[in-house]
Amino acid sequence: MGTQGKLNDGSTSIWQKFGPLFALLLLFIVIAALNPSFLEPLNIMNLLRQTSINALIAFGMTFIILTGGIDLSVGSILALSSALMAGMMVSGMDPILAILVGVLLGTLMGVLNGLLITKGKMAPFIATLATMTIYRGLTLVYTEGKPVTGLGDSELFQMLGRGYFFGIPVPVVIMIIAFFVLWFLLHKMSFGRKTYAIGGNEKSSRISGIKVDRVKIMIYGIAGTMAALAGAILTSRLNSAQPTAGQAYEMDAIAAVVLGGTSLSGGKGRLFGTLIGVLIIGTLNNGLNLLGVSSFYQQVVKGVVIIVAVLLDRKKS
Amino acid sequence: MKIEMRDIYKAFGQNKVLEGVDFDLEPGEVHALMGENGAGKSTLMNILTGLHKQDKGTVKINGVETVFKNSLEAERSGLAFIRQELNIWPEMTVLENLFIGRELTNAFGVLKTKEMQKIASDIFKTLNISLPFDKEAGFCSVGEQQMIEIAKALMTDAEVIIMDEPTAALTDREIEKLFEIMKELTAKGVSLVYISHRMEEIFAICDRITVMRDGKTVDTTPIPETSFEEVVKKMVGRELEDRFPHREAKPGETVLEIKELSRKGVFNYVNMSVRRGEILGVAGLMGAGRTEIMRALFGVDQADSGEVFIEGKKVSIRQPIDAVKHGLAFITENRKDEGLILDFSVRENIGLPNLGSFAPNGIVKANEEKQFVEMMVKRLSVKTASPETIIGNLSGGNQQKVVIAKWIGTSPKVLIMDEPTRGIDVGAKREIYELMNELTERGLAIIMVSSELPEVLGMSDRILVIHEGKIAGELGRQEATQEKIMALATGGN
Ligand SMILES: Nc1ncnc2c1ncn2[C@@H]1O[C@H](COP(=O)(O)OP(=O)(O)OP(=O)(O)O)[C@@H](O)[C@H]1O
Ligand SMILES: [Mg+2]
Numbered sequence: 001m002g003t004q005g006k007l008n009d010g011s012t013s014i015w016q017k018f019g020p021l022f023a024l025l026l027l028f029i030v031i032a033a034l035n036p037s038f039l040e041p042l043n044i045m046n047l048l049r050q051t052s053i054n055a056l057i058a059f060g061m062t063f064i065i066l067t068g069g070i071d072l073s074v075g076s077i078l079a080l081s082s083a084l085m086a087g088m089m090v091s092g093m094d095p096i097l098a099i100l101v102g103v104l105l106g107t108l109m110g111v112l113n114g115l116l117i118t119k120g121k122m123a124p125f126i127a128t129l130a131t132m133t134i135y136r137g138l139t140l141v142y143t144e145g146k147p148v149t150g151l152g153d154s155e156l157f158q159m160l161g162r163g164y165f166f167g168i169p170v171p172v173v174i175m176i177i178a179f180f181v182l183w184f185l186l187h188k189m190s191f192g193r194k195t196y197a198i199g200g201n202e203k204s205s206r207i208s209g210i211k212v213d214r215v216k217i218m219i220y221g222i223a224g225t226m227a228a229l230a231g232a233i234l235t236s237r238l239n240s241a242q243p244t245a246g247q248a249y250e251m252d253a254i255a256a257v258v259l260g261g262t263s264l265s266g267g268k269g270r271l272f273g274t275l276i277g278v279l280i281i282g283t284l285n286n287g288l289n290l291l292g293v294s295s296f297y298q299q300v301v302k303g304v305v306i307i308v309a310v311l312l313d314r315k316k317s
Numbered sequence: 318m319k320i321e322m323r324d325i326y327k328a329f330g331q332n333k334v335l336e337g338v339d340f341d342l343e344p345g346e347v348h349a350l351m352g353e354n355g356a357g358k359s360t361l362m363n364i365l366t367g368l369h370k371q372d373k374g375t376v377k378i379n380g381v382e383t384v385f386k387n388s389l390e391a392e393r394s395g396l397a398f399i400r401q402e403l404n405i406w407p408e409m410t411v412l413e414n415l416f417i418g419r420e421l422t423n424a425f426g427v428l429k430t431k432e433m434q435k436i437a438s439d440i441f442k443t444l445n446i447s448l449p450f451d452k453e454a455g456f457c458s459v460g461e462q463q464m465i466e467i468a469k470a471l472m473t474d475a476e477v478i479i480m481d482e483p484t485a486a487l488t489d490r491e492i493e494k495l496f497e498i499m500k501e502l503t504a505k506g507v508s509l510v511y512i513s514h515r516m517e518e519i520f521a522i523c524d525r526i527t528v529m530r531d532g533k534t535v536d537t538t539p540i541p542e543t544s545f546e547e548v549v550k551k552m553v554g555r556e557l558e559d560r561f562p563h564r565e566a567k568p569g570e571t572v573l574e575i576k577e578l579s580r581k582g583v584f585n586y587v588n589m590s591v592r593r594g595e596i597l598g599v600a601g602l603m604g605a606g607r608t609e610i611m612r613a614l615f616g617v618d619q620a621d622s623g624e625v626f627i628e629g630k631k632v633s634i635r636q637p638i639d640a641v642k643h644g645l646a647f648i649t650e651n652r653k654d655e656g657l658i659l660d661f662s663v664r665e666n667i668g669l670p671n672l673g674s675f676a677p678n679g680i681v682k683a684n685e686e687k688q689f690v691e692m693m694v695k696r697l698s699v700k701t702a703s704p705e706t707i708i709g710n711l712s713g714g715n716q717q718k719v720v721i722a723k724w725i726g727t728s729p730k731v732l733i734m735d736e737p738t739r740g741i742d743v744g745a746k747r748e749i750y751e752l753m754n755e756l757t758e759r760g761l762a763i764i765m766v767s768s769e770l771p772e773v774l775g776m777s778d779r780i781l782v783i784h785e786g787k788i789a790g791e792l793g794r795q796e797a798t799q800e801k802i803m804a805l806a807t808g809g810n
Contacts, residue, residue, distance in 0.1 A: 188680055188681060189676065189679045189680050189681060190672040190675075190676035190679055190680075190681055191679060193665065193668070193669070193672060193681065194672070196658075196661070196665075197658050197661065197665075197669055200658035200659065200660045200661055201654070201657070201658045201659065203654055203655050204654070204655055204656060204657055204658050205658070205669070206617075206636070206637055206638075207615070207617060207637050207647060207649060207655050207656075208637075208669045208670045208723070209637055209638050209640075209641035209642075209670050209727075210638070210669070211638050267658075267660050268660060
């Protein structure tokens with residue numbers, strides 16, 4: 001009666017697994033061929049550091065998209081938590097404590113998104129579209145539209161955005177740690193399994209005894225935390241909080257997640273893919289700058305790359 | 318229409334599913350197609366109707382070699398297919414579902430709703446069903462959804478209708494009506510392919526039977542020249558013991574008690590209780606409210622009033638997680654929408670309600686999970702290439718086995734089974750019955766909702782019959798007969 005042989009169930013094709021990685025390598029080779037200085041360690045470190053902010057946001061976004069949701073408010077969460085941190089520092093709070101509180105406030109903003117979506121039964125797109133403008137508006141109110149400066153000269157705080165750890169920029173170290181922690185959460189813990197389950201079939205998940213609402217609220221909380229963490233790095237890097245910081249960052253994050261092969265309808269995708277997606281976008285930004293392509297054209301190229309990647313992804317079926 | 322399929326081969330990747338199948342269909346006959354779960358019946362019909370393409374072999378229609386490019390082309394050529402996995406658009410209404418893809422419109426593309434309603438109400442009348450046209454299909458029971466699919470196929474004026482387990486979720490009343498219609502159709506020269514695991518039906522309605530085993534045709538015989546035993550032997554390759562295992566119940570104290578449970582317009586003042594080690598059968602007609610009571614009990618839907626006691630303590634169940642915490646498990650009738658996550662592997666599906674035990678501190682113990690899954694796959698003889706196979710690629714019956722497997726591991730106190738053997742072959746059914754015996758011996762209580770009367774009679778210690786949302790009566794194992802159940806179910810006594 002038994003079935004013989006191994007079945008190719010077609011769930012993960014070669015492209016799905018390695019396609020984004022190939023694309024990244026190809027991009028590397030092409031840019032390096034056109035401008036060898038691209039490969040200089042200093043530039044690579046630069047590239048990684050520029051990538052780290054988008055990476056943190058995109059990691060959180062991956063969880064959300066896996067459940068079939070979306071979060072448009074991450075850029076605003078970044079800005080608001082950054083402004084609050086800076087404000088606390090200016091008023092004399094210990095910088096590290098201010099950062100901790102600021103990140104925690106970011107978590108709360110994410111949790112509020114989650115509550116609106118689950119308890120308020122709002123579509124994620126609508127709920128986070130609303131909170132996007134609310135959080136941005138609050139940032140503008142709080143900062144009166146002006147940058148918050150004079151954050152003191154705590155060395156630890158300066159390190160966060162500008163320091164090095166064994167020659168590696170601290171933001172990159174944070175990105176790597178965040179990747180491993182979230183990778184473990186998604187792929188080795190029951191929390192991750194539940195995330196995929198909800199994206200695959202919410203009704204079945206509920207009946208299987210998964211606390212769907214709670215998992216979702218936590219996921220939006222994670223996304224808020226990651227955005228605020230990115231905000232902390234940015235604040236340190238600029239040594240100030242900018243009221244317009246993080247604008248359109250949600251778009252780069254969503255693009256990275258999709259480039260990494262995660263399906264916008266939920267249930268399918270991997271965190272490693274997002275890491276590659278983030279690097280593709282970072283490489284494009286950095287490479288096109290090096291090659292002297294005008295920033296107007298850069299936008300066009302980025303859009304074209306997304307379309308090509310998604311088309312290739314489609315082809316597998 | 319005359320169909321000849323010769324020497325058909327089909328593999329999905331490395332998995333050889335069909336290896337030289339022959340199948341013929343004569344005009345005006347009802348041709349049964351039988352075989353174990355995963356034998357390749359649905360695949361064969363998918364090839365005939367253009368969903369899959371065979372690797373080798375020919376299909377001739379009225380003597381002409383034919384390859385349909387897709388299902389639509391097959392449908393236009395007069396082949397209708399009522400699929401095993403129902404194709405319902407849950408957010409659309411009953412009427413919209415009936416006409417999906419072939420809506421009637423006027424010259425400007427405006428829908429002719431009146432006309433469609435007229436056609437639909439005619440077909441519903443022939444089928445003897447009453448379903449409001451504007452009801453969202455997702456709120457219909459599986460049986461009702463099945464009737465929508467049947468109605469859809471009947472509306473196409475097809476010359477060939479393939480029915481893949483059309484009755485798995487229907488009760489006797491609808492089946493009788495369906496058979497009447499089938500007879501009328503064949504009298505008009507329509508040919509029918511009838512796939513089912515319900516033996517009685519095959520012998521009641523079919524003219525010829527083709528048995529498949531492991532991707533090959535065993536043979537084709539006229540029904541009068543064969544018997545239950547012979548067919549089963551051809552299917553599984555050995556003699557099978559009785560269909561139902563011997564059952565000796567030793568019911569203990571009451572574990573679950575429901576008092577005056579009501580949901581407006583669905584069911585009223587339902588009282589029931591079940592004891593440790595007992596199998597409580599729940600029978601009734603389609604739409605009587607059997608499933609709805611179970612859903613409310615498990616917290617999928619909310620009851621308006623009533624009380625639930627578990628081991629004598631009053632509990633509040635407002636969502637499924639509460640039910641799971643109190644030791645209930647629920648095998649839903651609708652595996653595709655509510656039982657499984659189709660993109661997940663067999664392992665992940667079985668693991669899902671058991672994460673609490675495989676991941677006590679949140680980290681999944683991959684080895685323990687794997688071992689448990691392998692054990693369950695073996696125990697229920699799930700035919701799958703590996704535990705890592707995506708569940709959507711399994712045959713219907715094998716998917717159903719996985720739904721059962723996933724709940725057994727949670728060691729519940731009360732197991733609610735809604736149409737537990739829907740689409741499962743005779744051999745595997747017995748294994749599931751044995752499993753039920755074993756579980757009740759260990760003190761588990763089972764509530765089994767089933768439309769298959771032989772199953773209700775064969776396995777239940779006590780039978781509750783539901784009629785229009787109320788309990789119409791209770792029958793003990795000894796006194797219960799098919800006639801008594803039907804009498805109660807239809808409102809007589
Ligand atoms: N799309 C697919 N991809 C991979 N394997 C498939 C696919 N469809 C079917 N199979 C495999 O083909 C085999 C036969 O499946 P099929 O659905 O034809 O069985 P069946 O005879 O209809 O069984 P059942 O009685 O359970 O409905 C199974 O082992 C199944 O796993
Ligand atoms: Mg089948």
